[in-house]
Amino acid sequence: METRTAIESHNLSFSYGTLPVLENVSFSVPEGSYTALIGANGAGKSTLLKLLLGELTPTSGSLSLLGQPIRSFRDWPRIGYVPQGTQAGYADFPASVSEVVSAGLYKKIGLFRFANASHRKEIARALSLVGMDGFEKRPIGDLSGGQRQRVLLARALAGQPSLLILDEPMTGVDAQNAAAFRELLHRLNRETGITVLLVTHDIRAVAHDVTGVLRLEDGTVDALTPDEILDELAHHHTHTGGSHGNV
Numbered sequence: 314m315e316t317r318t319a320i321e322s323h324n325l326s327f328s329y330g331t332l333p334v335l336e337n338v339s340f341s342v343p344e345g346s347y348t349a350l351i352g353a354n355g356a357g358k359s360t361l362l363k364l365l366l367g368e369l370t371p372t373s374g375s376l377s378l379l380g381q382p383i384r385s386f387r388d389w390p391r392i393g394y395v396p397q398g399t400q401a402g403y404a405d406f407p408a409s410v411s412e413v414v415s416a417g418l419y420k421k422i423g424l425f426r427f428a429n430a431s432h433r434k435e436i437a438r439a440l441s442l443v444g445m446d447g448f449e450k451r452p453i454g455d456l457s458g459g460q461r462q463r464v465l466l467a468r469a470l471a472g473q474p475s476l477l478i479l480d481e482p483m484t485g486v487d488a489q490n491a492a493a494f495r496e497l498l499h500r501l502n503r504e505t506g507i508t509v510l511l512v513t514h515d516i517r518a519v520a521h522d523v524t525g526v527l528r529l530e531d532g533t534v535d536a537l538t539p540d541e542i543l544d545e546l547a548h549h550h551t552h553t554g555g556s557h558g559n560v
């Protein structure tokens with residue numbers, strides 16, 4: 314069935330005990346969009362991602378993924394996820410690039426459900442998408458931070474998800490590699506049509522790439538167009554993004 318929204322929430326609320334984080338939040342992320350999720354430290358970005366990944370359950374309201382209510386969502390292979398700050402942790406990881414990328418497949422489709430040849434082909438395809446063709450046999454620890462981060466993106470892309478969720482993937486990557494990674498995300502979104510939801514503290518860096526922005530603030534979510542965000546940035550408003558002084 315064709316779905317129009319990758320993510321949709323209606324009056325979504327979530328509290329940790331008595332601490333409300335999201336209060337009657339309604340928003341939608343269109344299929345094929347490139348959406349930035351921004352908000353100051355503690356605004357609730359990670360909490361919203363955990364709700365999307367099924368790790369937390371909404372207190373009330375509805376949340377749907379790819380047109381299905383999150384409670385009964387079964388299509389996890391269609392969701393790719395790049396968690397926060399993982400690239401540095403792979404510096405000493407004793408595995409080849411191929412093994413790391415295939416972990417993304419195992420999680421999605423089960424260890425024995427993929428024939429070996431098509432399995433290898435899918436790993437090569439994912440590596441090619443991120444510009445890491447031929448790196449299968451290299452130990453991941455031998456790569457640069459920027460290369461490792463692209464391998465982790467390939468792991469999320471293995472199995473051809475239709476929604477890619479990234480939690481501050483540029484953390485701990487130098488400026489040049491971060492710029493290359495942003496360009497890669499932009500190109501993936503344009504060329505493959507994959508829906509991208511990017512949590513970022515640096516909205517300025519992606520404001521020209523994204524098709525929309527969701528800003529978490531005081532328990533609510535505001536949807537902004539790229540023009541609105543660029544306008545705010547041009548007028549030096551201070552509440553467009555994180556609290557690291559980069560807005």
Ligand SMILES: Nc1ncnc2c1ncn2[C@@H]1O[C@H](COP(=O)(O)OP(=O)(O)OP(=O)(O)O)[C@@H](O)[C@H]1O
Pocket residue numbers: 329332334352353354355356357358359360361
């Ligand atoms: N497991 C938890 N139990 C209780 N409170 C929590 C828990 N996790 C987060 N919080 C609180 O919920 C609020 C939202 O936190 P969350 O981590 O979602 O924010 P964030 O926007 O991701 O922040 P950051 O940008 O620093 O990662 C904060 O006040 C935080 O202290």
